Amino acid sequence: MNASIPQVTVAGSGEEITLVVGCNILSTNVQTVRQQVLDILNDAEVSNPDWKQLHLDITAAQMIDSTGLNFLVAVARHVKKRSIELKISVSSANIAKSFSFIRLDRQAQVVLV
Amino acid sequence: MFLTPDGRQVARVSRPVDHVLIIDDELALLEMLQTVVSTFGYEVTAASSVDEAEGLLTRQGTHTYQCVLTDYKMPGRNGLELLRWLRHFDGDLSIIVNTGYASHEDVSAMIREGAVDVLRKPVQMDLLGQAIAHGVRQTRLSRRRARAEQAVKQVGVVQGYMLRITGIRDLPWVGFYSRPMHQAGGDFVAYHKREGGGHLLILADVAGHNLDAAYISAFFHGAVHGMASGSMSALDMMGEVNTFLLEKWNDRDLGDTLDQAPEASVCAMFLEMDAERKHLSFHNNGLPPPVVTCVAGRSRVLGTGNSPLGLYEDPETYVEQVDDMSGCAILCFSDGLEDFAHARRVTPLALACRLHLAAESAREELLADADDDIMLMRVCMDGCGDEDSFLPVFMEAYAGDRCKDIDAIEDSWARSISFAVPELPDDKLYALLITAREAMLNALKHGCEGSPNMKATLHVAFCPALKTVRVIVEDPGQGYFDDFLTNPEPDMEKERHSGLVLIRNFPDKIWTERNNATVFAEFTWI
CATH class of the missing domain: 3.30.565.10 (Histidine kinase-like ATPase, C-terminal domain)
Known part of the structure; x- marks a missing residue:
């Protein structure tokens, strides 16, 4: 599976911010995805103090490897420190299984759509 | 002498006269056509109905005729029905339909059913002559092609039979699949029982993938069979073949195309095993190196391919002796399989695995686009069965x-x-x-x-x-x-x-x- 060009967009505002990650998250593209997500989260902290929930929509991903999982765990830690709830939507049962293996499902609400 | 369609008088040649069958229910017109077509130099038989024509074709055989010229509208059955009847028995005999009444739909139907021409009454003499000459040519061409196809098919049948008598398909420890690009090809395998119960498997891939490759391949295997019967070692056999190809077959100048025969080279692999199939003596010249897979599923490539036989005085045969092959399987394939796998962007091993497991019909479908001979052989050594082997x-x-x-x-x-x-x-x-x-x-x-x-x-x-x-x-x-x-x-x-x-x-x-x-x-x- 090719790492597609990183593509992170914001699809929500107000109390819930939705970030749509339109690609796989792999060792080969995680740095770019990380930077894009971080930029958006930093903007949100400044511009949207009422922010209470982060929804990561990664339903476009077909594969997330260990580096990608580590990144998602880091995002979970990041938002937890700020008392922001994390919801992650995935469309792949295999990815959901990976989340359970690394216990990410205990850090975030994982929704299989 | 006879009259050509353009009015010239030409002396009869001694070759057999082409025979035209003309069918028309108007007797005056039938007689006139018979006379005209005879002047073109053809032997003519006339029939006044479809039933009479069918009777003649059935009794004399369709091969008696080189062309049929039929009226379309006749009492009883029409020209289209004759066309359909004839196509059922002989797809090569040309039929020209001569009609005064047919609609566009009728003409389309006649063309669809295989009429080589549709003429409109009253037909001009020169057009009639040209149409019959074309029809006769088409018939000759089609029949020649059919004979060639049959001959080619027969080569394939013979190669299949040769494969059967080698006994390779009777060995439960060998899985073998071969698909020549044409009906027969240069890829072949042979099995020889050696003195003391040992086994010798020989795979060969002759350069080229036309029928000449099948012929050279048969020659190679025949020669090797004789040498193997004389207990010659694998290395000596390869040396003999190399010398023969160099000193006989390929011993000519580059510009010498007197006999049009291509230079020959043979990729050959000899797998010699003891009676228990534990020990392997492996020789290879030119075939892709086989892959040995052990019980655990770990694989390794066996040696290198080196150059084919027939090119150099020292063929530099790759030789390897493996003492204990228990539990292993050897997967051998020709370069045609390698090339086709690369074209499909999969590994040769993946293609070999799929082919080995597929049903015959699925194999044909998989390889429909292959443009080379393809050969695959899996040899199970001692203790390796299909039950749990990888x-x-x-x-x-x-x-x-x-x-x-x-x-x-x-x-x-x-x-x-x-x-x-x-x-x-x-x-x-x-x-x-x-x-x-x-x-x-x-x-x-x-x-x-x-x-x-x-x-x-x-x-x-x-x-x-x-x-x-x-x-x-x-x-x-x-x-x-x-x-x-x-x-x-x-x-x-x-x-x-x-x-x-x-x-x-x-x-x-x-x-x-x-x-x-x-x-x-x-x-x-x-």
């Missing part, structure tokens, strides 16, 4: 600095594995890919220390009986001391990379060797 699907070594290419590398795994094992469920494919990816990244980064001079290897093998794909990732490093991957109750307090968590959890079974420097993972489905 077929190689993928084997590749990667230099330690290839981490950056892991996406493309994984793509190649996905393509080949899903091609070789189409029944592999999606979730198992995912589990396999993520496990292999994590294990390979570990192997490249740590085991190979990221060095371009060290390599990590991935082996993927499939056991159809167990519905299991086994993955082996190994690196040349020392490994590391941690039982996390294999201990059912590992120390969970210790922090570990999530890659190891995936490797531990995704496979249905996992074990390691050499302090985790070799990781085995199995994926099984129902």
Whole structure:
């Protein structure tokens, strides 16, 4: 599976911010995805103090490897420190299984759509 | 003398006169056509109805005639019905329909049914002459082509028979599949029982993939059969063939095309085994190196191909003796299989695995676009059966600095594995890919220390009986001391990379060797 060009967009505002990650998250593209997500989260902290929930929509991903999982765990830690709830939507049962293996499902609400 | 359609008088030639059958219910017109067509130099038979024409064609045989000229509208049955009847028996005999009444639909129907021409009454003499001359030519051409096709088919039948009498298909420990590009080809295999009960398998691939290659191949196998019967060693036999090709067949100047015969070279592989099939004496000139797969599913390439026989005085035959091949299987294939696999962007092993397991009809479908002869043989050595043996699907070594290419590398795994094992469920494919990816990244980064001079290897093998794909990732490093991957109750307090968590959890079974420097993972489905 090719790492597609990183593509992170914001699809929500107000109390819930939705970030749509339109690609796989792999060792080969995680740095770019990380930077894009971080930029958006930093903007949100400044511009949207009422922010209470982060929804990561990664339903476009077909594969997330260990580096990608580590990144998602880091995002979970990041938002937890700020008392922001994390919801992650995935469309792949295999990815959901990976989340359970690394216990990410205990850090975030994982929704299989 | 006879009259040509353009009015010239030409002396009769001595070749057999072409015979035209003319059918028309108007007797005056029939008589006139008979006279005119005779003046063109044809022998003519006339019939006044479709029934009469069918009777003549049935009694005399359709091959008596080179062309049929028929009226369309006649009492009883019409020209189209005659056309359909005749096509049923003889697709090569040209029919021209001569009509004064046919609609566009009728004309279309006649063309669809195979009429070579449709003439409109009253027909001009020169047009009639040209149409009949064309029809006769078409008939001759079609019949010549049909004879050639039959002859070619017969070569294929003979090659199939030769294959049968070699006894290769009677050996339960050999799986063999051959598909020539044409009806017959240059790829061939032969089996010889050696003195003392030993076995000798000989694969050959003659340069080219036309029928001449099949002929040279038969010559080669006949010669080798004689030598093998005389207990000659494999190396000597290869030497003899090389000398013959160099000193006889290819001993001519480049510009010497007197006989139009192409230069010949033969890729040949000799697999000589003892009676128990434990010991292997392997010789190869020019065929792709075979792959040996052991019980564990780990594979290795057996030697190198070297050059074919017939090109150089010293053929530099690759020779290897393997003392204990127990439990192993040897997969041999021709370069046609290699080329076709590359065109499909899968590994030759993946294509070989798929072909080996596929039904005959599925094989034909898979290879429909192949433009070379394809040959595949799997030899089970002592103790290797189909029950629990693994077929190689993928084997590749990667230099330690290839981490950056892991996406493309994984793509190649996905393509080949899903091609070789189409029944592999999606979730198992995912589990396999993520496990292999994590294990390979570990192997490249740590085991190979990221060095371009060290390599990590991935082996993927499939056991159809167990519905299991086994993955082996190994690196040349020392490994590391941690039982996390294999201990059912590992120390969970210790922090570990999530890659190891995936490797531990995704496979249905996992074990390691050499302090985790070799990781085995199995994926099984129902």
